[in-house]
Amino acid sequence: MPKWFNTAGPCQADIHYMLPSTDRLPEIVNLIAQRNYFVIHAPRQVGKTTAMLTLAQELTSSGQYTAVMLSLEVGAVFSHDPELAERAILDEWQDAVRFYLPPELQPSHSILGESGRQIGAFLAAWAQESPHPLVVFLDEIDALSDETLVSVLRQIRSGFPRRPQGFPQSLALVGMRDVRDYKYASGGSDRLNTSSPFNIKVRSFTLSNFTLEDVRNLYQQHTDATGQVFTPEAVDLAFHLTQGQPWLVNAIAKEIVEYITKDPAIPITADLVNEAKEILIKRQDTHLDSLAERLREDRVRAIIQPILSGQELVNMPEDDLRFVLDLGLCSRDSRGGIQIANPIYREIIPKVLASITIASLTSIAPTWLDNDGNLNPQALLDSFILFWRQHGEPLFDSTPYPEIAPHIVLMAFLHRVVNGGGTLEREYAIGSGRMDICLRYGKVTLAMELKVWADKRPDPLKDGLPQIDKYLSGLSLDTGWLVIFDRRSGLLPLSERTTTENVISPAGREIIVIRG
Template sequence: MRFFNTAGPVRCSEHYCLPPLSRFDLPEILSLIDQKKYFILHAPRQSGKTSCLLALRELLNHEGRYSALYINIEMAQTARNDVSRGMKAILSELAFQNERTLGDSALCKNISRSIEDYGEDAALNVVLSELCRRLKRPLVLCIDEVDALVGDTLISLLRQIRSGYPSRSESFPVSVILCGVRDVRDYRIHSGKEKEIITGGSAFNIKAESLRIGNFSEEETKSLLFQHTEETGQVFEEDALNEIWRLTCGQPWLVNALAYEVCFKLKEGKDRENPITKALVTEAKENLIRRRETHLDQLVDKLKEERVRRVIEPMLTGEIFEQSFRTDDIDYLVDLGLITQAENGAISISNPIYQEIIPRELSWEAQSGMALNTEWYIAPDGKLQLYKLLKAFQQFFREHSESWTDIAQYKEAGPQLLLQAFLQRIVNGGGEITREYGLGMGRTDLFILWQLPNGESQRFVIECKIRHRSREATIQRGTEQVVKYADRCGAEEIYLIVFDRSKKKNWDDKIFTEDLTCEEKEVTVLGM
């Protein structure tokens, strides 16, 4: 029985999958190869890059016009600036794959000698030249995980390939595909030898194109899920299909991980007689986030980087702190898959799962210190008493906000993160929080859905604003915004929280509660 794959290259005989060669523009790639171009193929981690390269290798070797090799050079990452060690690892992988794929074992005997005779900064060039002279067909070389290399080893690799480029018609690969998370133009390589930063564009200025593997489309996502139905008879309800698409926006690993969790891990989902429902998808999503699966853990680790913070923090608060974002920061986060950028330049966090996990992880330290019982904010009939919870947060914020934001990396987003940490107990108690960010709009919106024992639900919206102008102007603008948001969500209770970051005011001036009416809707405003 096939299953949804969440680790390693896809095997269509073992996994539900989309044909790897359908994931990119195959005619364009074949045209670039025929034109003897060197080019880049990049995509976020676990998007199917390796599967695509392996399928391309098989296609080229099967057609018989080219000899194609695939090598993964991630093992050379630990060499860092030790070029000799790094090149030995790369040449070992090249020799192994050459014997495995093309049946040629000659390279295996010459690795150490090549480095000794020609030096680490020429050995790869020489070995590739010798290999191409022996082959009967032109060589296409696919190099995976190229951006895993660090420092002088990466510089040497790029320069050796570049130096062989003019000879590609006679004694060098006719086409080289460099594959990784990032476009080579964005590499900033710290050279230990040259004591400076070398850009990837200068070290590899022969790149013809940079191609990106995208996410699944909605149609592709549902096509993948339907393969499970075809093989097992287990159906996905329409709401479940739509929810998987909404939560993942087609990110390949998320689609497969969510589907695997709901169909192969959850007890109810493993019973093929049961349909896959939206509720099961929600449960599966929570499990993935709580377990911090490797893909999500790698994502969280990137949040520690300063260039990531410079982009994500304003998105969490809705505030723009600087005149403009740095273009290379935006490009970096797009390459990582953390954000998307529309044609008009607008940026957003890539999907609702990332939207949820980012603030949850950034506020984890605060959450871990909030071990409070649920009884005091849940009524006997099971209803959530959100007003009671927010009033408690108002006092909590007064007592703890300064000490917590002092140690938080995302200081400007501290109030919003602390609130979300406080409210996270709602999710842990059986509710859902949906986060919406309004970059440049000066707000963060939260939608809370609370399930009642009788099957009904409560709907709440909270809008967070940082006070910059007068209290009256901030409240007026905030109530107008939150009422529109509440109307869109069908919320029954509406809250506006105004954070006053001024250090000159005392807390008695910052703390207040007001009940207002806007467009015939009641809005509770809490200042802090």
């Protein structure tokens, strides 16, 4: 039977390329043997459900355990009514158990006990009659909130001392976040702020992204099945662009082998990986779209906004940092700092923030192109200055991140430019004080650096010139734009204060300085 790269829901071993679950979670088997309860949290679409389903099947097949993954998601709509939530959850569990386990391992009962303890009673009775120690993975735990969440956690904690004869030998809570963030993340009014309703957990750990070797092994499965080769450069680039994020790793490969080049005789090169990356960013699939929704949350804005502008994170609550890490939007760099999780997210986040502004620019004519459709840098500069003076300030209100509104409006304009067949690349990092942009269109490569002049701060020109020198050197360019957004108070309107001048950088490059 042919197999495919999967980008929708849990993997199925008979039709999907996939990696062994135990390789990604090597500690779990020992935790289960030691009768531990634990938490597994990771962003969406990194393979949590696939890993838990596969592991449960492996444990059951070993003959040592009765293991199953059960979902709590159906109880989410009854956050203030634990009784209704329990009945919905137990109905769902009955269906899951009948599907995943042979009859001799299924519980003989359905609803037991009084309201508020039916889940605990169900697990207790099942553990007592099971011929093997019972292991349960509870998926989508953070879909629950308020009274229902606390009720479920307390029922599990209450039964914990009776394991393994009178309660599951081992139990894992599986979701996007650790216990203390459950209630807030699911729409409740406050965080739990403590793991006390589940203080029996021995460990809380995350499912990591794929390593480079994982990506190589996953892609090799396609080569073994079809003969189509991924070049080493293609694998390396796919890993770099995704940083091993499992959905992205699969999505790039799927786009190439099913749509871009279906002929298995054609090797998959780095150019094809780049082409697939651009398609994913432009199409903004469900996975990327769900990340976009998160960008409007206050806790996410508080982190992403300064990252995009290169500013420092000042007095940032640890919970907010953990929140964006758990969402998978950000990751830790080699020195422990915060960065956008991967190059694809770095591209998609500014584009999403500029999407409303981009939509309002479709009527602007591409006067930056010559008769042959080539980009004219001088015409682009003239068009931008005209656009900025006429439309810049009114468009600031269309952006969701007011502190970096000029960055977003400029990026919207540049997206209008490359929409005809170019690309935009961005570089930004906390504490750098800038955002770098590289526009490629045909044979033209244009680099620019964006900086902000704030109140009580010196003119950024002095620091900006050596910075853009370094950026241009890396791109082997002799000229570029230094754009200084003047955000000081009490200024003239943007239409009156936008200017350009040519400046020679310390390395002798000609820099066009745009102030506005």
